[in-house]
Amino acid sequence: MGLYDKIKADLQRGRFIPGQVLRQVELAELYDVSRIPVRDALHQLRNEGWLSPHGKRGVAVPQFDPIEVEDLYLMRMRLEPLLQTLALDKLSGEVLGRANDILDSMEANPQMSAELIGNLNWQFHACIYKAAERPTLFSAVEQLHRQCERYIGYQSRSLQYQNTSQGEHFSILKALKRGDRELATTLLTQHIEAAGKSLVRYLRSAQP
Amino acid sequence: MGLYDKIKADLQRGRFIPGQVLRQVELAELYDVSRIPVRDALHQLRNEGWLSPHGKRGVAVPQFDPIEVEDLYLMRMRLEPLLQTLALDKLSGEVLGRANDILDSMEANPQMSAELIGNLNWQFHACIYKAAERPTLFSAVEQLHRQCERYIGYQSRSLQYQNTSQGEHFSILKALKRGDRELATTLLTQHIEAAGKSLVRYLRSAQP
DNA sequence: ATCTACAAAAATGTATACATAATTTAAAAG
DNA sequence: CTTTTAAATTATGTATACATTTTTGTAGAT
Numbered sequence: 001m002g003l004y005d006k007i008k009a010d011l012q013r014g015r016f017i018p019g020q021v022l023r024q025v026e027l028a029e030l031y032d033v034s035r036i037p038v039r040d041a042l043h044q045l046r047n048e049g050w051l052s053p054h055g056k057r058g059v060a061v062p063q064f065d066p067i068e069v070e071d072l073y074l075m076r077m078r079l080e081p082l083l084q085t086l087a088l089d090k091l092s093g094e095v096l097g098r099a100n101d102i103l104d105s106m107e108a109n110p111q112m113s114a115e116l117i118g119n120l121n122w123q124f125h126a127c128i129y130k131a132a133e134r135p136t137l138f139s140a141v142e143q144l145h146r147q148c149e150r151y152i153g154y155q156s157r158s159l160q161y162q163n164t165s166q167g168e169h170f171s172i173l174k175a176l177k178r179g180d181r182e183l184a185t186t187l188l189t190q191h192i193e194a195a196g197k198s199l200v201r202y203l204r205s206a207q208p
Numbered sequence: 209m210g211l212y213d214k215i216k217a218d219l220q221r222g223r224f225i226p227g228q229v230l231r232q233v234e235l236a237e238l239y240d241v242s243r244i245p246v247r248d249a250l251h252q253l254r255n256e257g258w259l260s261p262h263g264k265r266g267v268a269v270p271q272f273d274p275i276e277v278e279d280l281y282l283m284r285m286r287l288e289p290l291l292q293t294l295a296l297d298k299l300s301g302e303v304l305g306r307a308n309d310i311l312d313s314m315e316a317n318p319q320m321s322a323e324l325i326g327n328l329n330w331q332f333h334a335c336i337y338k339a340a341e342r343p344t345l346f347s348a349v350e351q352l353h354r355q356c357e358r359y360i361g362y363q364s365r366s367l368q369y370q371n372t373s374q375g376e377h378f379s380i381l382k383a384l385k386r387g388d389r390e391l392a393t394t395l396l397t398q399h400i401e402a403a404g405k406s407l408v409r410y411l412r413s414a415q416p
Numbered sequence: 417a418t419c420t421a422c423a424a425a426a427a428t429g430t431a432t433a434c435a436t437a438a439t440t441t442a443a444a445a446g
Numbered sequence: 447c448t449t450t451t452a453a454a455t456t457a458t459g460t461a462t463a464c465a466t467t468t469t470t471g472t473a474g475a476t
Binding site: 241242243244245248263264265 | 437438
């Protein structure tokens with residue numbers, strides 16, 4: 001696990017306080033490396049929205065920003081259905097099977113960590129998206145996911161939402177299996193919208 | 209002008225051949241700096257699609273990829289109208305005036321460099337987009353533009369396309385002034401689609 | 417007392433040197 | 447002759463040291 005992942009994990013776990021300014025030397029000492037790899041990691045983390053520029057030098061841990069969340073989900077609502085549509089014609093039985101397995105494994109283990117649930121969630125959609133064989137579009141969507149991760153965090157969400165979300169996954173998969181383009185698109189759009197709304201609700205309740 | 213800009217300009221001008229592998233030492237000697245700033249610049253250029261990973265080490269100048277162009281314009285067609293819509297309510301007379309000035313200045317100088325035309329082109333849209341005050345969405349759109357730049361290059365395009373494109377700009381601006389949400393959205397979508405198609409046509413004619 | 421100018425500090429950018437990882441080349445075995 | 451393995455080469459990653467830039471603090475003038 002590289003330094004980038006370590007710092008990201010610590011940001012996700014809330015080790016650094018929003019608003020806090022991170023200095024290269026501090027981090028270098030903290031993780032026991034030189035400033036060079038720290039610089040690289042900070043650049044990347046800034047690109048992905050995990051850190052924001054702080055004046056002319058340094059980076060800061062960004063505050064929670066509801067507008068940013070809204071923007072991220074608005075973009076996902078427009079790009080992910082597009083990608084899924086492009087994938088539809090190329091969906092093999094193998095891909096659909098793998099997608100099914102992922103959902104089943106989530107169903108089977110009712111008490112997975114929030115982190116693992118989030119990962120499998122993305123795995124499900126990603127394995128469908130990859131079938132489209134559109135690398136540029138895929139990595140754009142992937143980056144949006146990474147930016148969302150910052151807000152999703154490791155907090156476990158309500159069991160109720162987990163269930164409806166899981167139900168939506170199965171509906172989408174069914175529509176894909178039937179090759180119903182329209183329905184799959186509609187369901188995915190609603191799925192993302194619901195996820196966004198749920199996230200905003202959660203953030204508003206957790207943060208003052 | 210930083211090293212990043214220098215290398216990008218040289219990529220845009222075709223100093224490096226598509227497929228060519230770029231080594232840090234070569235570039236360091238070429239631009240007379242050490243490898244550290246080269247590394248930083250290469251990272252960023254790779255993030256923006258100007259360079260692609262080459263195996264487990266090094267980067268290469270990417271080949272022209274029609275699918276990538278299509279993806280970029282598909283994304284722009286979905287994100288830019290969204291951003292413009294969000295801007296519509298906040299458009300002040302001052303912003304609209306500035307947008308108008310940009311178009312007029314393009315009209316006034318009929319023989320600007322292709323590079324300058326491209327810049328003003330983006331300035332026009334950007335000054336409207338900025339009015340939305342949605343930084344996340346804006347920088348996503350901005351990044352898509354940067355990725356498109358690689359294909360647009362410095363080559364001058366047909367005069368015919370310049371004229372129709374300019375006409376579309378005026379139509380969009382008029383719709384925005386009237387506050388016609390629907391029309392402005394439709395026109396912008398078509399504008400981007402036309403630009404994409406024109407670019408693909410151009411690339412197909414220039415490249416074998 | 418406030419503002420400006422200049423000096424001291426602190427933080428980041430960059431160069432050089434070394435460590436690690438990857439690729440290639442050559443040698444040996446099948 | 448092909449394939450495999452190990453050594454040498456080459457490229458990138460990282461540490462340390464130095465340069466540059468930005469910020470902060472202080473002294474003097476208005």
